[in-house]
Amino acid sequence: MAESSATPTATPTGPALPLVGKSDTKPTWCPGCGDFGVVAAVEMALKRLQIPSQNVVIVSGIGCSSNLPHFLNSYGFHAIHGRAVPVAEGIRWANHGLTVIGTGGDGDGFGIGVGHFIHAMRRNVDLTYVTMDNQIYGLTTGQASPTSRMGQKTKSTPWGVIEEPIDPISLALASGATYVARGFSGDVKQLADLVAGGIQHHGFSFVDVFSPCVTYNKVNTFDFFRQRVYKLESAGHDPTNLVQAFARSVEWGDKIPVGLFYRTEKPTYEDLEEVLAAGPLLHQKAGLKGREALLDEFV
Amino acid sequence: MSELTVCIGGQAGDGIQSIGETVARSFSRLGLHVFGMNAYQSVIRGGHVYYTARTSTERPYSQGDGVDILYALDRQTVDVHGPGVRPGGYVVFDAEKFAVAASDLPPGVTALAVPTLEIARKYTTQSILQNGAGVGAVAFLAGIPLDVLHEVLTDSFGRKKGEIVDWNLGASAAGYQFAGAHAKVHASAVHKAGPPKLLMTGNQAIALGAAAGGLKFLAQYPMTPASSIMHWMADHSHSLGIVVKQAEDELASINMAIGASFGGVRAMTATSGGGFSLMVEALGMAGMTETPVVVVDSQRAGPSTGLPTKTEQGDLNLMLGAGQGEFPRAILAPSHPKEAIPIMVEAFRLAEKWQTPVMVASDLHLSENHATVDREEISFDFEPENLIxxxxxxxxxxxxxYTESGVSPRAVPGQAGLQFIAGSDEHDEKGHLVSDVKSGIPHWVAERARMMDKRMHKLEGLRHDSPPMVLEGPADAPLTFVAWGSTIGAVRDAMRVLAAQGRPTNLLHFPTVYPVDPQAVKEAIGRAHRTLLVEANFTGQFGRLLRAETGVELPERLLKYDGEPFSPHEIVARALEVLNHGGK
Incomplete structure (x- = not known):
């Protein structure tokens, strides 16, 4: 049985293993929800990279977007609000042969879970975190989120938001993420490229996705983003330049950049954790049988 | 029973713990059983700290009730502990620092001035070396051979070599000789009793037991008194192949552990009450997703920040009720390092078998204090099953x-064709959500109830598979103590004192505090002539749990919530009261 389990050096031989596809659960998102584009892009990216479904784990928190793992046929962990990232980290460390993808919303990742988000990036854990950022709390029927813009009226801010939003991109850059991108669920092809790039990237990959809520956010709509987004790669942006990446990350208004802001190569947490050099933890010996000499230190 | 207790006191930063450990380890090297209590405060420098090393011909289970040799590094130590020195005892001090008059001490106690600073100055200007001279004098009085002391001192410096070790050996020899020239060895001085025993803290035993139980991943956030579990594991992580992660907070710690467990390894986290409170939501997620996880709560005096360096058994209600809704859980409670090792192995076995969280209740008194264990009492034979x-x-x-036992087949990511979603939402047999478009539809209403039944059925399995209640002592004794966790240590010592007075007692010891077997408890309590519940909390949480689970009342109680561990004499006094006057 053990050999069927993912190892980091596994090279596909023999008959091709089944790839990730749709599960038999139909998405329960509102018709027209931006998250349909995200699940399509994740599926496309995994198919393109030919990663067998048995070696993929999609981990989410709580919120509309966090239902995503149910709609694909890989392994999944639908965790509690804000905790997708530490669950995903634990999975990676138990078996770093797996492809681990975190998914969730802006409330999940930048509100209740923001501490984990920052620390996972500074550790450069090799996982891909895709946030469906709709600037609103959807599943709880329309309260302000950490990325709601100043002045936005919501159920919890009927007179308008009076605090500045978090900027996930510059936060990721400052926290040490080694792959930082922004996509738009209105452009599934580009989004799939960004997600695939993140999965392939050796280190923490962050893809923030403008994924409009068609029910509760009447400001940041598909049209809002269609009229404003421009592609970084067409604008001469150099994704190896951190200073340029910061400058682009704070652009907001009539022109909002999407694409790859920054990419760099650094050792991952898994590279530096010496215990994992012996292979995925789940294949290593457990227990202390025969290790009685360990007791000598207590004499 | 002959016993000898050495107490060393001073300020934080004086090196009290290291002197205390040196004495305790010298006793254990001589083949004697020891209980070593390190009492400290939440300061790095100053204040009052002390270490009590108690040895006796029978294994001591607590710090005991008196002192035979007091080594005072400051005057406050004399004031605080001097009155507790027994006749025939000594107070070792340095007259260059402060004076101690015979009239300051109980009758029959000798004040022995040892020029520790003067001895130290022969080697170095660093005054910390006075401890070497002082411990030498203490060793002489206690009957510890100089070569044994020197072995222990040398080992305590580990890989450090050179003058620091030589200075300590020289200063301790000088202190030893000085005491020999000016005093007699204590009447209860120790003698070699057999092969060396193992001296370990509860946390070291918890860490060892976890590794023996198959632990591969520990995530933890520092919090007294649980931190040293992480320290031991981190030191051994490379040699044992265990990933140790200091997480950003306790929320991350338990979620990482649950993720790692889902990923296919045995995983745990450890904390104290404050951190445990943050873990509560994730504990329910482990219950709901049926992911094994072991959580150690090393309790300290609460509520809130409470007394960070003082002990209590106040988190039982929290552990019992942690998490919204209901899910199966077990709470195990070792009373001594020798029990902590097998209890941890059991915790991992139970969590794995019943696919649910298992908590281990320790507390500061067990976690941080030293006790001796014989090699023969430790088994590493447990072979964790392959999770795949x-x-x-x-x-x-x-x-x-759905299965008879409630336990379902658990796949591990990477296995072909077994993909599933572990969901914190209610789900059906395949893991599909029933929380959104299905909830409230009659078929799914029934499925929800069935899934609850399945999960909760595992509680019955745990009830019969967890370490059973143990009766210690003569079956027909006129008084039965009821206790759990570290409190049992002082109860065991009190039982010896009572037995010596011709008052036999016995003890119902609960290595599993939840779930208990109600029938067994009812029968055991029914057979007792009188009972005395002993717990380190205000409300008698375990007594309330037993009443809720079994209907038995334990009217006589001894509760303590001042942050200090029980002393045998407190228990003896209350037991005599109940024996002489109490009803059932």
Whole structure:
């Protein structure tokens, strides 16, 4: 049985293993929800990279977007609000042969879970975190989120938001993420490229996705983003330049950049954790049988 | 029973713990059983700290009730502990620092001035070396051979070599000789009793037991008194192949552990009450997703920040009720390092077998204090089963399949054809959500109830598979103590004192505090002539749990919530009261 389990050096031989596809659960998102584009892009990216479904784990928190793992046929962990990232980290460390993808919303990742988000990036854990950022709390029927813009009226801010939003991109850059991108669920092809790039990237990959809520956010709509987004790669942006990446990350208004802001190569947490050099933890010996000499230190 | 207790006191930063450990380890090297209590405060420098090393011909289970040799590094130590020195005892001090008059001490106690600073100055200007001279004098009085002391001192410096070790050996020899020239060895001085015993803290035993139980991943956030579990594991992580992660907070710690467990390794986290409070939501997620996880709560005096360096058994209600809704859980409670090792092995076995969280209740008194264990009392024979045990069965695999026991086949990511979603939402046998478009539809209403039944059925399995209640002492004794966790240590010592007075007692010891077997408890309490519940909390939480589970009342109680561990004499006094006057 053990050999069927993912190892980091596994090279596909023999008959091709089944790839990730749709599960038999139909998405329960509102018709027209931006998250349909995200699940399509994740599926496309995994198919393109030919990663067998048995070696993929999609981990989410709580919120509309966090239902995503149910709609694909890989392994999944639908965790509690804000905790997708530490669950995903634990999975990676138990078996770093797996492809681990975190998914969730802006409330999940930048509100209740923001501490984990920052620390996972500074550790450069090799996982891909895709946030469906709709600037609103959807599943709880329309309260302000950490990325709601100043002045936005919501159920919890009927007179308008009076605090500045978090900027996930510059936060990721400052926290040490080694792959930082922004996509738009209105452009599934580009989004799939960004997600695939993140999965392939050796280190923490962050893809923030403008994924409009068609029910509760009447400001940041598909049209809002269609009229404003421009592609970084067409604008001469150099994704190896951190200073340029910061400058682009704070652009907001009539022109909002999407694409790859920054990419760099650094050792991952898994590279530096010496215990994992012996292979995925789940294949290593457990227990202390025969290790009685360990007791000598207590004499 | 002959016993000898050495107490060393001073300020934080004086090196009290290291002197205390040196004395305790010298006793254990001589083949004697020891209990070593390190009492400290939440300061790095100053204040009052002390270490009590108690040895006796029978294994001591607590710090005891008196002192035979007091080594005072400051005057406050004399004021605080001097009155507790027994006749025939000594107070070792340095007259260059402060004076101690015979009239300051109980009758029959000798004040022995040892020029520790003067001895130290022969080697170095660093005054910390006075401890070497002082411990030498203490060793002489206690009957510890100089070569044994020197072995222990040398080992305590580990890989450090050179003048620091030589200075300590020289200063301790000088202190030893000085005491020899000016005093007699204590009447209860120790003698070599057998092969060396193992001296360990509860936390070291918890860490060892976890590793023996198959632990591969520990995530933890520093919090007294649980931190040293992480320290031991981190020191041994490379040699044992265990990933140790200091997480950003306790929320991350338990979620990482649950993720790692889902990923296919045995995983745990450890904390104290404050951190445990943050873990509560994730504990329920482990229950709901049926992911094994072991959580150690090393309790300290609460509520809130409470007394960070003082002990209590106040988190039982929290552990019992942690998490919204209901899910199966077990709470195990070792009373001594020798029990902590097998208890941890059991915790991992139970969590794995019943696919649910298992908590281990320790407390500061057990976690941080030293006790001796014989090698023969420790077994590393447990062989953790391979977690990859489910065979693929195609499209029919049901992660949450209804079964007789409530335990369903658990697949591990990477296994072909067994993909499933572990969901914190209510789900069906295949793991599909029933929380959104299905909830409230009659078929799914029934499925929800069935899934609850399945999960909760595991509680009955745990009830009969967890370490059973133990009766210690003569079956027909006129008084039965009821206790759990570290409190049992002082109870065991009190039972000896009572037995010596011709008052036999016995003890109902609960290595599993939850779930208990109600029938067994009812029968055991029914057979007792009188009972005395002993717990380190205000409300008698375990007594309330037993009443809730079994209907038995334990009217006589001894509760303590001042942050200090029980002393045998407190228990003896209350037991005599109950024996002489109490009803059942």
């Amino acid at each position: 045990a489910v065979e693929p069965n195609g499209h029919d695999y049901k992660r949450y399949q």
